Amino acid sequence: MIDVPANPFPYALDPEHTALVVIDMQRDFVEPGGFGETLGNDLSPVQEIVPTVAALMALFRRRQWPILHTRESHKPDLSDCPPAKRRRGNPALRIGEEGPMGRILVRGEPGNAIVEACAPMADEIVVDKPGKGMFYATDVDGILKARAITHLVFAGVTTEVCVQTSMREANDRGYECLLIEDATASYFPQFKAAALAMIRAQGAIVGWTTPLASLSRAIG
């Protein structure tokens, strides 16, 4: 086990059984004209983490540890999109409608691709998920168990929505979760701060958090 300095106390990383999970670093949420922007959000906090996420991925690739990427996306016929999700709020463009990068949150459209700096390599796992949580209506749990993964390092967007939801699901399923503080972002910096605080409260009730530099120093 590798002791990683973390909040609220050191995280014991099991090098044989750890995967990196990169949540939804897709153009829809990071680039202008995507779903994130149509919801009225400022993209800059999300764009700022791209180099850090890329550096974290490089660290895992050097160690040849597995990487799993998720994309929030729906089938072209939207059969996996609950009507309640499509109706929600008042975005400039709804899920399935044509935007500057193709149909919003639809698989195979240009906007649904992961941003170039964080693009998956051929041997990495990519999971399309219809929900915010990566375990709902996906085979993520089976994929991880088939590889005997017990420890998950999390990065991606947005912290309090898809990252938090996926991490809470993983925690219920018994995975030991570590969130990389500077490799995750929200459109709302105060929500990122609150989500990190909630995750590590009550003795790491959901998991641990640490900056990339701490993880990097610990695993070399």
Added chain:
Amino acid sequence: MIDVPANPFPYALDPEHTALVVIDMQRDFVEPGGFGETLGNDLSPVQEIVPTVAALMALFRRRQWPILHTRESHKPDLSDCPPAKRRRGNPALRIGEEGPMGRILVRGEPGNAIVEACAPMADEIVVDKPGKGMFYATDVDGILKARAITHLVFAGVTTEVCVQTSMREANDRGYECLLIEDATASYFPQFKAAALAMIRAQGAIVGWTTPLASLSRAIG
């Protein structure tokens, strides 16, 4: 449909297809000597909501609308408790150990009962859940779908842990969710406030929130 004044905009409640979900109002989390206290928490914010949760339940009972209660609990042999969950943090008592109200978070023990003021009636649904989220390893989705429930009103504890996790799971599954602001509590008032803000952000990305008085006036 009944329009309920809510944040961030009115919630359309479907009276034929709505259930109340009361999360984990069990002695373990609300009374002295339980798991909540062994984690080092101040119980008073959680105790303060008991009368409001009871009043919300009375409202649903008068309308004869269904109520589903959850309890976070494990089987006596702890076979449904991930080792990671049992190990986590440094509580005065771990899950399964003997406390003043019996074995911590174990089914059938005195501490696992719902507090008297919020006790279920014989025709109400009670679900034991091993996770924070009520959909993980339970039959909640089937129970709700069998009754054609599409709208969920949430109450209970704690806001940013079990309530938020269950509400995010419900939202992914297409339920329209309304959280009653004064019928939910956290050991940490700042986490309750942040969770409410996150839930209703971005056009009710997870759902709506409103005080009991607004719901009560709207449905009579």
